[in-house]
Amino acid sequence: MGPTITSIDATLGATIIDINLADMDDTAWRRVEDAFHHYAVLIFPGQNLSGRAQVAFANRFGDIEILRTAAAAKSVAVSNQMRDGTLLKPEEHHYQILRGNEGWHTDSSYMPLAAKASVLSAQVVPSSGGETAWADMRAAYDALDEDRKELIGTLSAYHSLYYSQAKIGYLVETGTSYGFHTKGAPLRPLVKTHPVTGRKSLFIGRHAYRIPGLDDSEAQDLLDGLVAFACQPPRLFAHRWQPGDVVIWDNRCVLHQARPYDYREARVLRHTRVAGDSASELATTARDERASGFEPSASNCEALET
Numbered sequence: 244m245g246p247t248i249t250s251i252d253a254t255l256g257a258t259i260i261d262i263n264l265a266d267m268d269d270t271a272w273r274r275v276e277d278a279f280h281h282y283a284v285l286i287f288p289g290q291n292l293s294g295r296a297q298v299a300f301a302n303r304f305g306d307i308e309i310l311r312t313a314a315a316a317k318s319v320a321v322s323n324q325m326r327d328g329t330l331l332k333p334e335e336h337h338y339q340i341l342r343g344n345e346g347w348h349t350d351s352s353y354m355p356l357a358a359k360a361s362v363l364s365a366q367v368v369p370s371s372g373g374e375t376a377w378a379d380m381r382a383a384y385d386a387l388d389e390d391r392k393e394l395i396g397t398l399s400a401y402h403s404l405y406y407s408q409a410k411i412g413y414l415v416e417t418g419t420s421y422g423f424h425t426k427g428a429p430l431r432p433l434v435k436t437h438p439v440t441g442r443k444s445l446f447i448g449r450h451a452y453r454i455p456g457l458d459d460s461e462a463q464d465l466l467d468g469l470v471a472f473a474c475q476p477p478r479l480f481a482h483r484w485q486p487g488d489v490v491i492w493d494n495r496c497v498l499h500q501a502r503p504y505d506y507r508e509a510r511v512l513r514h515t516r517v518a519g520d521s522a523s524e525l526a527t528t529a530r531d532e533r534a535s536g537f538e539p540s541a542s543n544c545e546a547l548e549t
């Protein structure tokens with residue numbers, strides 16, 4: 244029996260059952276890859292993948308983006324719980340990163356090479372809240388009127404994690420964690436053409452902050468207005484996690500956010516990020532005035548720490 248694919252009641256997303264992601268034959272894989280391009284978000288309930296199997300699944304989509312250079316880790320915890328069981332406090336950097344994830348964003352748009360896809364699996368979930376939500380930027384682009392499409396089709400925005408964290412009150416020093424780098428802020432067109440499907444989508448989110456040719460307040464109003472317009476039904480759905488669930492989404496054409504929850508409860512997800520392709524996700528950068536310096540690079544990698 245092949246996988247059973249059921250569309251979610253939104254312009255994006257499907258749930259896939261009758262499949263074991265740790266042991267897929269070529270036919271099942273082709274159906275998953277086709278569904279990924281069609282639905283952009285795939286939910287796989289009850290997979291209970293090991294860390295190694297999750298990385299192997301993500302690796303089918305492309306190279307893995309290394310998010311923690313110290314350990315060259317191919318998967319990382321997205322968690323408010325430390326290894327010793329204690330919970331992060333509001334003054335801690337990683338707590339503040341988690342709060343930032345509650346804004347609509349696309350992963351690694353602030354790096355020279357934006358991400359292709361992201362995989363999350365649920366380990367521990369809070370009693371309520373903590374869902375992940377996605378919004379369809381293909382359908383959002385399609386829903387714009389022609390004048391708006393014409394205007395934004397000529398514009399690009401800079402993306403910066405320093406900027407998006409500062410906007411919610413967190414000023415972060417260079418080198419504190421992944422994304423707070425000296426490679427500069429990438430400049431990315433507001434309209435992205437998907438390298439596989441050819442569909443156009445909005446490429447926006449909380450990391451986008453400045454548009455050449457517009458003054459900063461005008462740019463911010465435009466970007467905020469696009470996100471508010473785009474992230475509305477029927478272009479939107481949220482997944483309520485159960486331990487063992489696995490999800491993959493296409494960062495090239497959807498935004499996502501973590502929904503709030505009571506941070507006095509643990510929420511532990513495992514994350515693997517699939518690197519973008521240079522031909523379609525690499526951007527040139529300009530000095531980010533919030534960084535301590537500017538050393539342009541076409542690579543997201545830091546030198547491996549020993």
Ligand SMILES: [Fe+2]
Nearest residue numbers: 344349350499
């Ligand atoms: Fe994210």
